[in-house]
Amino acid sequence: MRDTTQGTPRYLRVLPLVALAIVAVVAGYMFRDLLTFETLRDNREALLAFRDAHYAVLLAGFIAVYVAIVALSLPGAAVTSVTGGFLFGLVVGTAANAVSATIGASLLFLAVRWGIGEALTKKIETSEGRIKTIRTALVDNEISVLLLLRLLPVVPFFVANLLPALVGVRFRNFVWTTALGILPGCAVFTSIGVGLGGVFDRGQAPDLSILWSPQILGPILGLAALSALPILIRGIRGKKEI
Template sequence: MPPWRRLIPMAILLLGLALFLLLDCERYVSFEMLQRHHVTLAAWVARNPLQASLLYVLVYALVVAFSLPVAVLITPVGGFLFGVWLGAVLSVIGATLGSVVLFLAARSALYDVFHRKVGATLARLEAGFRRDSFNYLLFLRLVPVFPFWLVNIVPALLGMRLGPYVLATVIGIIPAAIVYASLGAGLGQVIARGEVPDFGIIFEWRILLPLLGLSLLALIPVVYSRVRAGPTSPR
């Protein structure tokens, strides 16, 4: 395969993001739009549950793959339309599919370039990340302060295998998906009261502390293996 063809998937994703921003499409995916059309939307989902579920997963996957800045609204909408548990499950499926697309595109387009530029400098970092890649990625997924798009790309640049990437992604995004789906399940009452939901709830200490605790648990096997191995002998 010619090298330039490896750039095509990533170029498509970047072009889609650029068009989304240039055309100001974010105004069509907003809480205000949900306020206006929530009754019609909920009625359509009730009449077409299977089609609605598949469409929701597809939309979520596209949002994540193109790194569109509206993902924070998509999961609550899933909770609003499908309930907490089904909404969370569909969100996890959609987010995982989109993450895999971006991961594969980044690995195809950027891995060789990245390693030609800084590979020697980061050789030890890459080796350490690969050795415990599942735990490191699980930690990054559970802590909601790292940009989701960045966490999708970095493992691709550091040579993580697809299987552990998918598993760590699925497990790592479940807690936040449940939190946001729970928030979304109450959107009907919020809209009826004329209020605006707090999408920053994930950063409240009552939510953030348990997530931080889970993220630290993900690193315990890494710390244990380092302690058990002992200090590295100098060469």
């Protein structure tokens, strides 16, 4: 069966998603025990020595691995983000984490959009009822919704990558809102990694529960509230017009 609007066989358009799923399953099984804090602790000296001798190579390799983790939706993104801070410090680590996550999310977005997202978007646009209403509301508030997906901690990262591709948001808006929206979280994870050496020296494990502390969660939720403000204003204006 062909997609007449694109002239590409439907099965060819699904191949990237099938390939991603297969690679994700295989990689998840093979590396399930590697992306852990225990692995980082046991290999810390070797990693730090390699970083000091081959900084650019390790940075490029780190970014490549992180991009693959995000693009394939593999577990271990949190550990990788913390590792970025441990290896490269707060500034470079935050930049590396943000760039890697943005590239990986963009690759996944394009694969889903090219595979089934475009066809699904067209079906939604030609449909009626509640689904079309939700789609219209999303288009009208695209930037705010995309930023909310990134800032709200209850939204899993892979969901925030997949959903926009399925409902047809603009790719350029997806990219820049991803890069901007994940910065606060990247900075927090990276800062945890900066102090990771001392944590290992004390024989402890990193405490990621700090992410839910008021001093961390409060500012992020504040940014989420600012992102939601345009939606609220449009809603109030719409009610007044009615």
